[in-house]
Amino acid sequence: MFTPGSKYFVGLTGLALVSAVLYTFLVHPSDLGAFALYGLFLNAAVIAGFSFFTRDGDVATAEEAVEANTEATAPSFWPIVFAFGAAVTLLGLATNQIVFVLGIGALVGGGLEWTMQNWSDRASSDPAFNKFVRHRAVGALDYPGLAGVGLAVIAFLFSRVMLTVSKEEAPLIFIVVAAAVLVIGVLLATKPAMRSKSVVIIVAGTLVLGAAGVVSGISGERTELKVVAEEQPYTVAHRECGAEASAHYDNKANNMVALKSGVAATITVKDGKISAQLIGIPKAMDTITIPRSVATVVLFRNLDSTEHRLVANLGEAKVGTTDVMEKVGTCTQLTGKGQEQAMTVQVPKPSFANGPYSFTVPGVTGEIKLVVP
Amino acid sequence: MDTVSHVKNSRRRIVATLAGVAGTIALAGCAQNAPQDTFVPKGDNAQKIDTLQKVVFPIAGLVGVLVVALAIYIFIKFRDKGQDIPAQSHGKPTVEIILTIVPALILTVVGVFTFRTIMDLAKTTDTQMVINVTGQQWWWEYDYPAQTDQGITQPIITSGQLVIPVGTNVLLRETSRDVIHSYWIPALNGKKDAVPGRIHLLRLQADKPGIYAGQCTEFCGLSHANMRMEAIALSKEDFAKWVAGQQKGYTSPDEGTKAKEGETVFINQCSRCHQVNGIKDANGKAIISAPDENVYAGAAPNLSHLMSRTTFAGAMFDLVNQKCRDDVWKAKSDEFGAKYLTGVTTDCLNQKNLRAWLRNAPAMKPMYSDPTKLAKTGGKYRGMPNLGLSEDDIDKVVAYLSTLK
Numbered sequence: 001m002f003t004p005g006s007k008y009f010v011g012l013t014g015l016a017l018v019s020a021v022l023y024t025f026l027v028h029p030s031d032l033g034a035f036a037l038y039g040l041f042l043n044a045a046v047i048a049g050f051s052f053f054t055r056d057g058d059v060a061t062a063e064e065a066v067e068a069n070t071e072a073t074a075p076s077f078w079p080i081v082f083a084f085g086a087a088v089t090l091l092g093l094a095t096n097q098i099v100f101v102l103g104i105g106a107l108v109g110g111g112l113e114w115t116m117q118n119w120s121d122r123a124s125s126d127p128a129f130n131k132f133v134r135h136r137a138v139g140a141l142d143y144p145g146l147a148g149v150g151l152a153v154i155a156f157l158f159s160r161v162m163l164t165v166s167k168e169e170a171p172l173i174f175i176v177v178a179a180a181v182l183v184i185g186v187l188l189a190t191k192p193a194m195r196s197k198s199v200v201i202i203v204a205g206t207l208v209l210g211a212a213g214v215v216s217g218i219s220g221e222r223t224e225l226k227v228v229a230e231e232q233p234y235t236v237a238h239r240e241c242g243a244e245a246s247a248h249y250d251n252k253a254n255n256m257v258a259l260k261s262g263v264a265a266t267i268t269v270k271d272g273k274i275s276a277q278l279i280g281i282p283k284a285m286d287t288i289t290i291p292r293s294v295a296t297v298v299l300f301r302n303l304d305s306t307e308h309r310l311v312a313n314l315g316e317a318k319v320g321t322t323d324v325m326e327k328v329g330t331c332t333q334l335t336g337k338g339q340e341q342a343m344t345v346q347v348p349k350p351s352f353a354n355g356p357y358s359f360t361v362p363g364v365t366g367e368i369k370l371v372v373p
Numbered sequence: 374m375d376t377v378s379h380v381k382n383s384r385r386r387i388v389a390t391l392a393g394v395a396g397t398i399a400l401a402g403c404a405q406n407a408p409q410d411t412f413v414p415k416g417d418n419a420q421k422i423d424t425l426q427k428v429v430f431p432i433a434g435l436v437g438v439l440v441v442a443l444a445i446y447i448f449i450k451f452r453d454k455g456q457d458i459p460a461q462s463h464g465k466p467t468v469e470i471i472l473t474i475v476p477a478l479i480l481t482v483v484g485v486f487t488f489r490t491i492m493d494l495a496k497t498t499d500t501q502m503v504i505n506v507t508g509q510q511w512w513w514e515y516d517y518p519a520q521t522d523q524g525i526t527q528p529i530i531t532s533g534q535l536v537i538p539v540g541t542n543v544l545l546r547e548t549s550r551d552v553i554h555s556y557w558i559p560a561l562n563g564k565k566d567a568v569p570g571r572i573h574l575l576r577l578q579a580d581k582p583g584i585y586a587g588q589c590t591e592f593c594g595l596s597h598a599n600m601r602m603e604a605i606a607l608s609k610e611d612f613a614k615w616v617a618g619q620q621k622g623y624t625s626p627d628e629g630t631k632a633k634e635g636e637t638v639f640i641n642q643c644s645r646c647h648q649v650n651g652i653k654d655a656n657g658k659a660i661i662s663a664p665d666e667n668v669y670a671g672a673a674p675n676l677s678h679l680m681s682r683t684t685f686a687g688a689m690f691d692l693v694n695q696k697c698r699d700d701v702w703k704a705k706s707d708e709f710g711a712k713y714l715t716g717v718t719t720d721c722l723n724q725k726n727l728r729a730w731l732r733n734a735p736a737m738k739p740m741y742s743d744p745t746k747l748a749k750t751g752g753k754y755r756g757m758p759n760l761g762l763s764e765d766d767i768d769k770v771v772a773y774l775s776t777l778k
Contacts, residue, residue, distance in 0.1 A: 008473060027492070032495075264546070279546070280546055282498055287519065289518035290505070291514060291672070293550055293670065293671025293672045294507055294569075295570050297570060348664075348665035349665075350661070373528040
């Protein structure tokens with residue numbers, strides 16, 4: 001039952017899991033080593049699954065095997081999909097990201113199907129057996145893949161509707177649609193007589209959603225979102241860094257979560273006090289020293305019960321070519337209890353020349369000094 | 374030539390080639406002057422790596438030799454001599470189990486030692502001093518945040534030579550301004566990448582005073598090979614003297630001297646990019662350099678105490694002549710600090726190197742500094758351009774730079 005390859009990877013999976021668990025308890029649960037071992041465990045498990053599933057790539061075991069096929073494989077349209085995907089991918093590189101992603105999808109999907117068809121067509125001289133092994137290998141991927149694409153299309157169309165209707169209407173529509181899906185699902189499950197109509201119901205629902213999504217997409221997003229997009233409230237010039245909430249700037253997350261992995265320091269507000277922790281230095285600091293002209297990521301963590309934002313005060317600069325001076329700085333959005341936001345600062349002038357620089361939190365006493373030598 | 378002779382000649386050529394390669398490798402290991410020798414640890418962290426490789430290399434070497442020898446034996450023993458194909462069989466559970474368990478055991482032993490070393494080298498709880506290290510095409514900047522327990526009351530900024538006290542756990546917080554670089558002083562620890570937007574940590578600790586050479590080990594562009602670094606380990610007393618020297622204020626040269634004229638040239642030509650802390654213009658206004666407007670990565674070496682270090686331009690060229698260089702490099706541990714702290718005296722200054730650099734820097738070290746080819750960087754330089762200084766200006770600038778101690 002277990003092929004040599006799958007046995008090896010099953011063993012590796014077990015070893016990695018045991019090592020990961022021991023490491024988690026004996027060393028550190030959130031350490032890089034734990035992530036590496038759990039990563040090894042997952043990877044080994046996936047490969048073990050594939051090895052077991054494909055029997056180490058052998059099309060058929062001895063008892064199932066029919067005489068090998070020496071004929072050429074049947075014509076296939078998958079090479080065309082693959083080539084189309086390659087062309088769209090290249091086009092996407094030159095145009096925009098969505099086209100690129102669609103191209104990659106066609107490239108991977110076409111390549112996979114082409115490979116599997118070629119593999120199964122050569123399995124034996126019996127087309128029925130070949131179809132069977134192909135279905136066994138690819139069927140488990142085809143249906144979830146198609147379902148995933150279908151769900152993505154539905155989510156996209158639904159999101160167009162949500163972006164078009166007002167903020168008050170959106171939750172109501174969401175509740176109504178969710179309730180309708182639940183009710184129809186229950187009816188289909190409990191009333192056998194309705195099952196014959198399930199296809200009609202699903203197609204009708206999809207058509208209604210599709211029409212609503214297309215109409216919403218054409219009519220565009222609601223006015224306040226258009227204003228936000230046009231005013232670009234996330235640029236430094238538009239940031240409103242006071243203690244009060246800003247209608248535009250605080251309206252939307254800034255999607256900088258990925259930068260957390262490279263933070264130079266974490267600034268925390270707790271019990272109305274501000275403190276800083278620098279990576280590699282265990283004790284709390286009241287000063288952060290960063291090099292000149294280096295993009296530095298600072299993480300703001302709010303552990304207070306009220307919302308706060310972090311403000312970087314970076315001295316003053318002339319407005320254009322005039323002699324008028326204005327304050328330079330940036331800030332995060334208002335951050336709720338237990339939440340975090342990342343901020344990137346890059347300071348071209350030393351603090352002794354243009355400073356002092358500091359990090360402050362409006363409504364909180366104290367500051368963290370920022371030194372740029 | 375008959376077939377037998379041809380085969381014999383071919384064998385001789387193969388043997389001669391292999392012998393040549395082996396001889397070259399063996400001779401390369403015999404270098405007398407090899408300051409970047411990985412196998413000569415001079416600090417606690419490098420010692421840990423050396424201890425690990427002393428376990429892993431013999432195991433890996435033994436496995437490698439056994440596998441290759443076995444493969445060669447099988448190739449020869451079972452080569453095709455026209456014999457019948459032997460009976461084929463599939464699967465041998467005993468052999469499969471042994472071949473799975475034995476490598477797993479070997480890897481487990483290696484893994485235990487390796488993980489322990491990795492964890493030791495990643496430790497930061499015993500840090501005694503922190504230094505920010507920033508890579509830029511093609512030099513390293515070091516800034517020391519204020520640390521009163523180490524006598525550093527004001528931030529210190531320098532480049533090329535990293536100065537540390539002996540027996541102290543120093544934590545480098547590495548980053549980069551432009552591309553990925555990698556920091557490596559083999560005698561003190563392994564290498565660690567410096568990546569833009571990230572902070573990577575590297576521990577250093579030196580047992581004895583001395584100079585420990587290093588090299589950027591991540592290809593970073595045109596002058597990657599010329600991006601050197603040197604760690605200078607000083608006794609704690611000498612380190613305190615070095616700190617005091619670095620925190621000393623600026624003294625403008627006396628009026629009427631060539632150095633004073635050089636200060637004017639420096640202000641007009643060099644201070645656009647290079648900062649000298651405390652320098653002021655004729656009106657008494659502090660001069661702040663603007664490398665962010667002229668240099669692609671946004672910085673240039675701070676020259677406040679240039680003559681306190683013995684190399685320049687990414688530790689590539691000596692600021693001292695050969696005699697003085699040898700005097701420092703070959704000094705005994707107990708004499709090293711005093712000799713290094715002497716800095717660059719008038720007798721020791723390597724006028725040839727410094728003048729050549731001021732005359733035409735890109736001719737000495739390849740850099741992207743041709744003014745006609747800066748379209749991609751918005752007119753900003755990567756490296757120092759040829760400033761077109763006259764010989765008279767070079768004389769003045771050399772006189773001025775000599776005062777920056």
